[in-house]
Structures are given as structure tokens and as C-alpha cells.
Amino acid sequence: MDKNKWIEVNYDLYWSDLYRYAYTILKDRDSASDAVQEVFVSIYNNYDHLHIQQSKSYLLRAVKYKSLSMLSESSFDTVQLESVYKALSDNEMLSDKEAELFRKQLVDIVYKKAKEILPDRCFQVFSLRYYQNYSYREIAKDLGISESTVENQLAKALKILRTNLPYSVDLQVLVVLAFPLVNC
Amino acid sequence: MEKKFKEILKHYLTGKSTPLQDKVIEDFIYNMQTTNKSSNDLITDQKLKQKIRLSILKKIQPRVRKKRKYVFLKSAFVVLLIGLSISAIVNYSQQPLNYTTYLESKTITLSDGSFVELYPHSSLEVNKQYNKQNRSLSLKGKAFFKVTPNKELAFLVKGQRLTTKVLGTSFLLDEQSQQNSVKVTTGKVEVATQNQRVVLTKDQSVYLYSDGLFKYSADNQIISSTSDALLMNKASYQLWSTTLEKEFKVKIQTNKAFVKQLRITADYRDSKLIDILDSFCFIHNLSYSIKNNIITIN
Structure with missing residues (x-):
């Protein structure tokens, strides 16, 4: 098949899948577009030397490598860090020191976001619970509120954070990762 | 980490x-x-598709300039070629040049200054001797041509079924539509198949049907060919009517017995059907009516 036609036909068929795949890895729309574009341009320029049997799997593989290559030159966001943490720890490639460093990173991200978006009283409860390791009873006593109010405020804080942390960080996972000593 | x-x-x-x-x-x-839940909300619409596609095309086809259609249409010398496959050979450089379009038109300026707008899903090949020994092109699909005059070298566009020859003019060749066609905007153009040859002037067009080329005037009326069959000398009514039926893709009928006895002598080449019928009926003191494609002589 003529290379122009190959590009046209396969772009028409698979561009959406390829774009979504690139976005999954890169978490950035412009970068995902660039990855898709560069893969097609590269295939066009090297078409005569390529022997492509299965277009879709070839393109997905190419987009994967291109996206990973672009990722290696950019800074990770929280979702990417979380995925990295999970992949490394699942394969036992993370030292205690590295795991601790990551937890601190997450704690810092969550703290900054909580301070920024939570109502004052809510942030106070959240902070006492997760950053000072207070129990429900201690918080209730300290702030002069009931334990059920503490519970409600924490639920509210987690709900707000879940919808406001960048790229929909799984906060339940994050809390366990970031605050392992806290008895939830 | x-x-x-x-x-x-x-x-x-x-x-x-x-x-x-x-x-x-x-x-x-x-x-x-x-x-990654958020990727489910990603918008992958036509706008984005087009944006990425254009960025790809920009990188892989840097030689071809793009121009909006309306700019092209403004030119008095625009040539519309619709429905014809033309092979054109133009000598743009020492190497033969090939241009192919997919979803978008391309505008190409040839070495003699002639202008081509290549419609989507078409390809144009320019001969390496273009503007030196010939001005020949090969076209598949559809293209506008604005031809720079050159009396020494005729501009020849070869399609899969039609060949168009001009000295300097503008026309549209279309082999993508159901009926391949050539429409002349300015100048004079000769269009040929393997068996037929038609000369078109300003605002005339020719369509290729399964049974041959059909020429049309500016008001969209068929103009007869220059076939010798239309030069009639004491032809029978039967011959007259069947010849015209074939030429104009119509059905001619009459219930008058004496009309069927007539002998006709006339030159019907390069004429409109209306003019032929007017002439025929005037000479023989008849009248006619046209309903759909059926002509009734009374």
C-alpha cells in the first residue's frame, strides 16, 4: 500500500485509541497529540524499511514507546507517582528509604491541597487526625465538639479532597500510603 | 523513586x-x-482528529502549498475538471513529480506557471520533461487547471478514460463523479476518448456516459457531436430519429404515418436538440412536445 494511503487509512481507524492510550501514560492532552503525530510521521519517513503486519498492534506499541520516551523527559504528577510507587513496590524494588520519601511527598501534596481548599474548621479536624495522629476522642475534646461531628468532618474533608486532588488520586489508597501509622 | x-x-x-x-x-x-478514570472523559471529537491529522500532514507534505478554494474560484482562468482521470506529465524539475491528495485539496504551481488544484482523493503525475519537450500530465481523480498559454507546447492531461488538450485556457476535469466530465471556463479545449473527440469552448462541458461523450452548452443543454452520422442526406425518419435518440439520450415518437415517410437532408453536427427539432418541424410544418425525455412529433 502507498505510504500516504497507509497513513490516512490507519489514522482514520485508530487515532482515537492511540490518543487515549498516549493520554493514559502522559496525562496531558497536548503531549498525547504530539505522541500520536510523531508516531505517524516517523512511520511515514521510514515506511520503505518497515514491514508492518498488524497495523493496530504496531501503532499501539509505537505510541507506547513514544509516550514512555516523552514521559522519561518530564516531571511526574501524583497519579504517575502513585503508579510508579505501586509498580516498584509490587516488584520489591523500593527500599524503605525510598518508600518513606514517597510517603512524605504524598503527605506534602495532600496537606497543601487540604489547606488550600478545606473550610477552616474542617481542615483543623483533618490536620489533627492525619498530621498529629489525634484520636477521634482527643479531637472532640480539644475542639469541644462531639465525636460524630469529628467523623462527619473527616468524611467531608476526604470527599472534598477526592474530587479536588489533581488527576483523581485515589485518596483511600493515598491515605493508607501516606499515613500508615494512623489507626483509621 | x-x-x-x-x-x-x-x-x-x-x-x-x-x-x-x-x-x-x-x-x-x-x-x-x-x-486513570479521567481518560474516560477525554473528548476525541472530529475537531481534535482534524487538528492532529493536519499536524501530521504538515510534517509529511511540506512541499505542497495549500490554498482555499474560494481564492481559486475567483480566477477567471480556473479550469474545472470533474469526473475524469487525467494523466498529466509536467516537467517541474529533472525528476517526475507525483502529487497525491487524501482528504484535502492541494494547490500546485507547475514550472510554466500553470496552476492546478488537485481535489481530494486524486493524484497527479508531472512528466520530467514538462515545459521542455512537452506539457503532459497524468491525472487520476479530479482537478482544476489554469493553463499558462504556450503555442509551442500543448497542455495535455491524460486521464484513465479522457484526454484533454489545450494551448492555454482553464478547465475542470472530474473523473470522480458518476459521469466523468470536463468543463471549460475560458479558451478552447479538446477532449478525447479512444473513439471520440470533442472540442469545447467557453462555458461548454462534456460528460462521459457509458455510450460515449456528451457535450453540453452553458444552459446545460446537450450539444450533438461532430459525428458524420449527423450529416444526413435523404435519411429516412427511422434513421433520423434513432440517430437523434442515441445522440441526445431521448425517445422520439410520432403517430403520424406521413412523418414516417419523410426523407431528411440536414447537417445536425454540433447543434442543440431544440434547434434541430425547431428546424425539422419548421421545414415539414409540424409541431413537437417534450415531456421528460420523450419527444412527440405532431
Whole structure:
């Protein structure tokens, strides 16, 4: 098949899948577009030397490598860090020191976001619970509120954070990762 | 941790990773896919599709200038070629040039200044001797031509079924539509198939049907060919009517017995059907009516 036609036909068929795949890895729309574009341009320029049997799997593989290559030159966001943490720890490639460093990173991200978006009283409860390791009873006593109010405020804080942390960080996972000593 | 992962990534991308490192990367991608809820909300619409596609085209086809259609239409010398496959050979440089379009038109300026707008899904080949020994092109699909006058070298566009020859004019050749056609905007154009040859002037067009070329005037009326069959000398009514039926794709009928006895002498070449009928009926003191494609002589 003529290379122009190959590009046209396969772009028409698979561009959406390829774009979504690139976005999954890169978490950035412009970068995902660039990855898709560069893969097609590269295939066009090297078409005569390529022997492509299965277009879709070839393109997905190419987009994967291109996206990973672009990722290696950019800074990770929280979702990417979380995925990295999970992949490394699942394969036992993370030292205690590295795991601790990551937890601190997450704690810092969550703290900054909580301070920024939570109502004052809510942030106070959240902070006492997760950053000072207070129990429900201690918080209730300290702030002069009931334990059920503490519970409600924490639920509210987690709900707000879940919808406001960048790229929909799984906060339940994050809390366990970031605050392992806290008895939830 | 990020640094460590990037080291692994580097090995992975250069093909020097261990199986364990491969697994870390694959796990990472899997984690991204399973935790990445927001990608479900990604908008992958036509606008985005077009945007990425254009950025690809921009990088792979840098030689071809793009121009909006309306700019082209403004020119008094625009040539519309619709429905014809034309092979054109133009000598733009020492190498033969090939242009192919997919979803978008391209505008091409040839070495003699002639202008081509290549419609989508078409291809044009320019002969390497273009503007030196010939001005020949090969076209598949559809294109506008604005031809720079040159009395020494005729401008010849070869399609799969039609060949168009001009000295300097503008026309549209279309072999994409159901009926291949050539429409002349200015000047004079000769269009030929293997068996037929038609000369078109300003505002005339020719369509290729299964039974041959049909020429049309500016008001969209068929003009007869220059076939000798239309030069009649005491032809029978039967011959007259069947010849005209074939020429104009109509049905001619009469219920008058004496009309069927008539002998007709006339030159019907390069004429409109209306003019022929007017002439025929005037001479023989008859009248006619046309309903759909059926002509009734009374």
C-alpha cells in the first residue's frame, strides 16, 4: 500500500485509541497529540524499511514507546507517582528509604491541597487526625465538639479532597500510603 | 523513586532492561490504565482528529502549498475538471513529480506557471520533461487547471478514460463523479476518448456516459457531436430519429404515418436538440412536445 494511503487509512481507524492510550501514560492532552503525530510521521519517513503486519498492534506499541520516551523527559504528577510507587513496590524494588520519601511527598501534596481548599474548621479536624495522629476522642475534646461531628468532618474533608486532588488520586489508597501509622 | 523509575525506563526504551524491569514498566502502564478514570472523559471529537491529522500532514507534505478554494474560484482562468482521470506529465524539475491528495485539496504551481488544484482523493503525475519537450500530465481523480498559454507546447492531461488538450485556457476535469466530465471556463479545449473527440469552448462541458461523450452548452443543454452520422442526406425518419435518440439520450415518437415517410437532408453536427427539432418541424410544418425525455412529433 502507498505510504500516504497507509497513513490516512490507519489514522482514520485508530487515532482515537492511540490518543487515549498516549493520554493514559502522559496525562496531558497536548503531549498525547504530539505522541500520536510523531508516531505517524516517523512511520511515514521510514515506511520503505518497515514491514508492518498488524497495523493496530504496531501503532499501539509505537505510541507506547513514544509516550514512555516523552514521559522519561518530564516531571511526574501524583497519579504517575502513585503508579510508579505501586509498580516498584509490587516488584520489591523500593527500599524503605525510598518508600518513606514517597510517603512524605504524598503527605506534602495532600496537606497543601487540604489547606488550600478545606473550610477552616474542617481542615483543623483533618490536620489533627492525619498530621498529629489525634484520636477521634482527643479531637472532640480539644475542639469541644462531639465525636460524630469529628467523623462527619473527616468524611467531608476526604470527599472534598477526592474530587479536588489533581488527576483523581485515589485518596483511600493515598491515605493508607501516606499515613500508615494512623489507626483509621 | 522517580529517578529510579526513569533509569528503568531508559533501559526499557533502549532494549537493555531485565525481565523484572520490563515487568515494572508494564505494571506501571497497567496501573495508569486502571486508576486513570479521567481518560474516560477525554473528548476525541472530529475537531481534535482534524487538528492532529493536519499536524501530521504538515510534517509529511511540506512541499505542497495549500490554498482555499474560494481564492481559486475567483480566477477567471480556473479550469474545472470533474469526473475524469487525467494523466498529466509536467516537467517541474529533472525528476517526475507525483502529487497525491487524501482528504484535502492541494494547490500546485507547475514550472510554466500553470496552476492546478488537485481535489481530494486524486493524484497527479508531472512528466520530467514538462515545459521542455512537452506539457503532459497524468491525472487520476479530479482537478482544476489554469493553463499558462504556450503555442509551442500543448497542455495535455491524460486521464484513465479522457484526454484533454489545450494551448492555454482553464478547465475542470472530474473523473470522480458518476459521469466523468470536463468543463471549460475560458479558451478552447479538446477532449478525447479512444473513439471520440470533442472540442469545447467557453462555458461548454462534456460528460462521459457509458455510450460515449456528451457535450453540453452553458444552459446545460446537450450539444450533438461532430459525428458524420449527423450529416444526413435523404435519411429516412427511422434513421433520423434513432440517430437523434442515441445522440441526445431521448425517445422520439410520432403517430403520424406521413412523418414516417419523410426523407431528411440536414447537417445536425454540433447543434442543440431544440434547434434541430425547431428546424425539422419548421421545414415539414409540424409541431413537437417534450415531456421528460420523450419527444412527440405532431
